[in-house]
Amino acid sequence: METILHFFRTYPEMAIFLTIGIGFWVGTLKYKSFTLGTVTSVLLIGVLVGQMDIPIPGPVKSVFFLLFLFSIGYSVGPQFFQSLKSDGLPQVGFACVLCILCLVVTVVIAKILGYNPGEAIGLFAGAQTISAVIGVGTDTIGTLGNSPEEKKAWLDIIPVCYAVTYIYGTIGSAYILGTIGPKMLGGLEKVKQKTRELENEMRKGDIEDDPALINANRPVVFRAYCACNDWFSTPRTVADIEKKLQDMGRRIFVERVRSAGKIVEVTPQLIIKQKDELVLSGRREIIIEDESWIGEEVNDPELLTFPVEDIFVMLTKKTAKGKTLSELRRQEFMHGIMIKNIKRTGVQIPVMANTKLQSGDLLEIVGMQNDIKQAAPNLGYIDRPTNKTDMIFVGLGILIGGIIGALSIHLGGIPISLSTSGGALLSGLFFGWLRTKHPTFGRIPEPAVWIFNNLGLNMFIAVIGITAGPTFLTGIKEMGFVIFFAGILATSIPLFLGIWIGNKIFKFHPAINLGCNAGSRTTTAALGAIQESLESTVPALGYTVTYAVGNTLLILWGVVIVLFMA
Template sequence: MALLHNPIFLLLLIVVLGELLGKVHLRSLALGPPAIIFVALAFGHFGYTLPQGVQTIGLAMFIYAVGLQAGPGFVSSFRRHGLAMAVTVAAIVSAGVAVTYLCCRLFDFDAGTGAGLFAGAMTSTPSLAAAVEVIGHDTAPAAYGVTYGFGVLGVALAISLLPRLLRRNIVAEEAALAAELAAVNPPITHRHIEVNNPNIFGKTVLELGLKAIAPVTLTRLLRFGASEPVLVGADTILDAGDKLRIVGRPADLDKVQLLIGPAVAGEIAFDRVLTKKSIVVSKREFAGTTLGYFNFREVFNVQIARISRNGIDLPADAHTRLHLGDVLHAVGDERSLRNITRILGNDLKATYSISLLPILVGLLFGFLLGQLSFELPLLGRLTLGTTGGTLLAGLLLGARYQTGPLIWDLPDTGSQLIRDLGLALFLAAVGTSAGVSFVATLHEHGLALLLSGVAVTLLPVAIGTLVGLWLLRVRFLRLLGVLVGAMTSASGLNAASALSATPYAPAAYATVYPVALIGKIIAVKVLLLLL
């Protein structure tokens, strides 16, 4: 068919057929998006291939979206869990070298075939490039083509089956990690206290210097003997017997309580005058603006008690920069709240809109970073490449959130679309490329090479699971990200994300990816020395 030589038609056909195949369920198991590579291998075998550029842009889109998602929590994740994750990656890469070496000795593979076996089964294109630089193009690329297909699919299948094999409840794991996160970043709550410290009688809230003690907000004041509370401002004077509602994290509330007075029971509720309202920041021009810029308390007589962002409560500090989609929990009279609502937008649908320019600028930035190269001892010159560059760009821009008018962050639906589309393009191009030499190389080396590829893919994952989960006590959802990051597997990360929509696996993937990238380049050179 002439149409099959049209790269656009061929790409769409492979992706559509792969998506349809991925939706076929055998009992409760479905291949999902990685099924695209099976269809692509078939077309590649018959000589229908896609341009290299399709693979490059697909991989860049996928990795960039991952970096954006992981960026905000990358630094804190590495500080708390980096060592255990790095050790797990080292165990996985070392296991890959050991299994490859044993297979080469068992089946009498030459050094080039062994290097291609390692690079393909461990899905590491930079390792293949390093091997070719040393030994040439003779056998390594062909072995890579045979083993890479299962390397892509095998990791995804292993990750999908791991919860069943280990009898892990994903919901329970999410709850355990949420509790761990809450311990590190406790939720914001409120407490009622009574003013009984004589040293602060007659002083204004500003004179107390609370910001130097703890990041809390005084929201309501019930005067001694009064029946209706009022909002608290910087010039509010405190007297004996007054009752205050303070908002903050428990440990911070304890500090303020030592200064002002003991906690009291009861509620400080508004009757008719003041009400509560949650307002969504949906106007893009206010993203990145500090809360203090609006001066809600003085201008509108409205108090912001706290800010909710991505399910986490933040203190309503004047220096807190607002993000698109932030929810402000405000207290004030209805007219003032309506005015603030008009200013900030309060349109949830608007927060899901996507601007194309920041995405394209981010990808371009990633490609430029990918051109950077470094001289490393024993390794020679190392180039970040498309994958490393776009991951680094995603991490940097995701952590920064905004530069001028450009908001780098994406809503979940937009991020998922870019990831899925990028993965589909990547798998289609990789599959057609590997399909060209798949049968010929398989015929030359027999099933030995294919089975060796299966072993080099699955055994390191199993060893990494043992080391990470039981020896180093890495949380299961984070371990999924560590495993796919160590295998530098885009399809594996997609499988991990399908198991849980939480950001733990992507954050772990981004944390260990640079370690795995450099570690595998070192490993393939060590392997060539051994062979």
């Protein structure tokens, strides 16, 4: 045992990796639908490892936490600034109201129970499931003029309160929004019916019959047919064929042609004769729905062997921004282009005719190389797969944010600042938005963002757990069960009020209302519960804007709570 203690105390970084490894593993374990989640698991494993009384150098957790905050800002920046325009203002307003409710309810409960700043930060972080508040609150406590002993006691109690309240914060949010929320809005069946009606409304524009608008689980196919139908006894142009298909309500494209035994270049004016072979592209169920209009399918390996691109494009061009998918597909440059997927702030949103596109959206499109070359420049910047991160952008972005956050003003003798962590978050917001305006630099691939988000936050949480380990059990005894019930109130009250306010004051559609509540609380687990309950992805349309606003405000509340409670 002495050898083990000596090893980890000599090499504390090994204790961190031990915590990360076991914590991530525990986070994957489930009992029915219950799981601790990665962050809570890492914290609790850190507490166990911390029983060895391992000193951790201070800068370690700060470095990883700043990476985490910058990447969070970078991810939501485009949506955050986009939401400030008129179309997103109602959801922005709602997110601000709910975030203020979360702050006020938590502070009132903490005041009634006589909690210190550390207890209040832990309560808020766990009940509102916003782990990053721990870092911002820790930084802010460090700026106060209290004695080092008092500040250490506050810091040591944060992870205790967080661990106790986080479990209900996650499970309770999912249950309230996925189960109780629909009942508050008229009953589950009624909300599901209204959601189906909204889906049908959003599909108006031939979404069901338009292969250019597809969901990811409906793959695009390329199939070869013989033009043997009597309709081809009179030679037809490619434009004639595609018009006939559109008149049939089936937007299908002619991609390749074998005429007189030779593969020829396809143009709208190309003449198709009877017995020629055509490659058609479109949604599988549309193409095979009825083949009698053209002729039998043929197996022609040479005709079907050609390059097709499946790429991601970041939407930046005015020719596409603000348009619905129905409007976009009618643009001439969209000929032959299929939209497979749309992501907004990393969340997949419904691909429907009346889904409105926004700057920074990531579109996955499929088509022939020539069609892609025509469409992509009119949509935005081709986001080709890469494993390179622009570390100049990341390093200078965090530095600039840290400098701004370190600046402080004194009110009543109390230094007030965003702290370096708050500055890094705001810097990430700005630099994330900036990349949508100038996408040729500042690339952080999605896997790198995942690393920054997950490893950055969990490295920070691991250090918190390890350093708090020796005093954790004492803290649990001090706080008792009262902190658990305080967490239930701090989680539930804002959500119940939020559902009511979204319905009565903002008059959101029920599905959008529930999505807005999940987004404002940045609770992805709750969004999943809502979508599963309503059997629809529509709630995601209320999640993205409010998630961007909620992620920013809830994290910054860490500064406000410490100042209130101090």
